[in-house]
Amino acid sequence: MKKVDLREKVLTTNEKLAMANRKRFGETGTLVLNLVSSPGSGKTSLVEETVKILKDGYRIYVVTGDLMTENDARRIARHGVEAVQISTGGACHLDAKMVDKKLVKIGSDYDLIIVENVGNLVCPASFDLGEDLKVLLVAVGEGDDKPVKYPPMVRASGVLVINKTDLMPYTDSNPETIKQNALKINPEMEVFSVSCKTGEGLDRWIEWLTSRLKTKKKAHPEVLDSKSG
Amino acid sequence: MHELSVATQIADLVTRVMEDNSAQKVGEVAVEVGTLSCIDPDSLTFCFEAITKGTRLENARLKIEEIKPRAKCRACNAEYEVSWDDFRCKSCGSSEFDILIGSDISVREVEVE
Numbered sequence: 160m161k162k163v164d165l166r167e168k169v170l171t172t173n174e175k176l177a178m179a180n181r182k183r184f185g186e187t188g189t190l191v192l193n194l195v196s197s198p199g200s201g202k203t204s205l206v207e208e209t210v211k212i213l214k215d216g217y218r219i220y221v222v223t224g225d226l227m228t229e230n231d232a233r234r235i236a237r238h239g240v241e242a243v244q245i246s247t248g249g250a251c252h253l254d255a256k257m258v259d260k261k262l263v264k265i266g267s268d269y270d271l272i273i274v275e276n277v278g279n280l281v282c283p284a285s286f287d288l289g290e291d292l293k294v295l296l297v298a299v300g301e302g303d304d305k306p307v308k309y310p311p312m313v314r315a316s317g318v319l320v321i322n323k324t325d326l327m328p329y330t331d332s333n334p335e336t337i338k339q340n341a342l343k344i345n346p347e348m349e350v351f352s353v354s355c356k357t358g359e360g361l362d363r364w365i366e367w368l369t370s371r372l373k374t375k376k377k378a379h380p381e382v383l384d385s386k387s388g
Numbered sequence: 389m390h391e392l393s394v395a396t397q398i399a400d401l402v403t404r405v406m407e408d409n410s411a412q413k414v415g416e417v418a419v420e421v422g423t424l425s426c427i428d429p430d431s432l433t434f435c436f437e438a439i440t441k442g443t444r445l446e447n448a449r450l451k452i453e454e455i456k457p458r459a460k461c462r463a464c465n466a467e468y469e470v471s472w473d474d475f476r477c478k479s480c481g482s483s484e485f486d487i488l489i490g491s492d493i494s495v496r497e498v499e500v501e
Contacts, residue, residue, distance in 0.1 A: 160415045160499040163405050169419075169493040171393040285390050285426055310472045311426050343474045346483030 173286055176255035180262075180289025184272070188379030190372050191272045193288050195312060196296035197305070198278030201322040203231045204355035205296060206273055210240040212365050217270040217372060222261055224253040224277045231275060241265075252282035255289055270372055280309040291375065292317035297337050299323045300330040306341035313344040318351070320364065325354040394427055394493055395435035399445055405498045406444070414448040415499030422455045422490035424470075429454060457490025 184191050194202045203223070210219055221242040223231035232244035245257050253276050262272065274290065276283045283293075295316035297305050300323065306313045313319075319341045321334045334352045341348055349367060353360035402417055421427050429452040436450050457470040463482035470490065476483050 160413070160501040161409065161411075163409060163498045163500055165401065165405060165495050165498055167401060167495050169394055169397045169401065169495060171390060171397055173390065173393060307473050311424075314424070314475075342483070343476060344472070346476060 173255050176259060177287035177289040180255055180259055181291075184289060184291070186379070187269075188376045189269050189272055190375040191274065191288075191290040193283070193290035193293045194273065194275045194296065195280070195283045195293050195316065196278060196298075197280050197301060200278070200296040200298040200301060201355050202275045202278070202296055203234055205320060205322060205353070206235055206275055207238060208355045208358070208361055209273070209365065209368065210235065210238050212361070213271070213368070214238065214240050218268060219271045219273065220262075220265060220269045221273045221275065222253075222258060223275040224257075226250070226277065247277060250277070251279050252277055252286050253288060254286045258288045270376065271368075280305070280312050284309075284312040284315040291371070294318040294320060295341075296320045296322050297341075299326045299332040299334060299337075301332075303332055303336040304340060306337065306344060310344045313341050313348070316345065316348065318349045321350070321352045322355055324352050324359060325356045391427055391431040392435045392439075395432055395439055398436060398450070398495055399440055399448075401495050402445055402448055402498055406500055409500050411500035412444075413501040414445055415501070416451050416497075417448050417495065417499070418451045418453065418497040420453050420455050420492075420494050420496050422457060422492050424457045424487070424491045425493050427493055453496075455490050458488045459485040460488055461485050 196202050206221055213219060219240050221235050221240055222245060223242060224245045224247060225231060226247055226249055229244040232242040235242040243261055245253060245261060258274060274288055293316040295312060321337050324334060338350050351360060351364045353364055398419060402414055406414055421429060433450050440446055440448055458467060459470045460467050461477035461480060461482050462484035464477065464480040466477060466479035468478040477485055
């Protein structure tokens with residue numbers, strides 16, 4: 160038999176679709192965040208607090224993923240922001256095709272798209288949606304060693320938000336330990352400690368997010384011009 | 389986690405190689421799987437066999453080589469094997485490094501006739 164030297168990288172269908180999504184979001188100057196965490200770390204709460212503060216200055220669209228129910232989309236929509244639910248039926252993650260199907264209809268008129276993934280620290284790490292960044296949430300009290308237990312997700316994420324700092328008096332958890340565990344695996348992560356309950360620390364998160372929104376827009380001045388006119 | 393998707397793409401690549409070489413048969417397919425890709429070799433083999441059964445790729449045999457991740461330190465230039473619990477430089481502890489290999493999945497070689 161003849162041996163054919165190929166040396167070709169395998170790009171999955173999802174990776175190809177994610178690249179197409181990313182190109183589209185790049186052209187429209189839309190910042191896309193993919194929120195990932197265990198179930199119950201506070202992804203929906205972080206989205207709620209974020210849209211409350213930013214909705215008057217930015218056009219925001221939220222996509223939430225769960226196996227069943229539209230509860231999260233409803234929670235977010237009551238703040239006056241467009242939110243759509245993807246009910247995966249049984250799938251443990253969102254993929255680029257699901258997101259594309261929801262977003263293809265809405266056009267390009269958004270500054271920020273927040274995708275709230277299914278609560279799962281394993282599978283969403285392997286499925287790029289075309290986002291700018293994955294934002295990983297870990298809550299105080301869910302185990303300070305979470306980052307070292309689920310390192311692929313830490314590697315895949317650009318931001319770590321340590322949530323529920325208001326619970327510190329009631330647990331042995333230390334946000335600094337969570338942070339150091341994550342930075343060992345991904346030293347380039349931006350790290351924020353917040354309490355969505357009390358609002359503590361959200362100012363730094365919003366400041367960072369606003370700066371990212373401006374950077375993404377600046378790369379596309381033609382979009383900015385056409386929208387300001 | 390996404391072994392089925394990876395297996396499908398490998399099958400497509402092998403089919404392309406067969407067509408490009410006007411081949412009727414396929415033998416060994418050498419695949420490199422970086423361990424940072426989180427692809428499980430046994431599961432990949434299972435998926436590949438399942439989707440090629442009854443097709444002209446049925447006799448293709450995946451030979452999977454796992455590639456351990458290596459990084460190069462930007463501070464001291466040391467090259468080292470990365471471990472999942474700590475990616476920082478093994479020599480100087482620097483947090484500045486580039487992953488050299490171990491993230492990708494690639495088809496290295498295909499036997500055809």
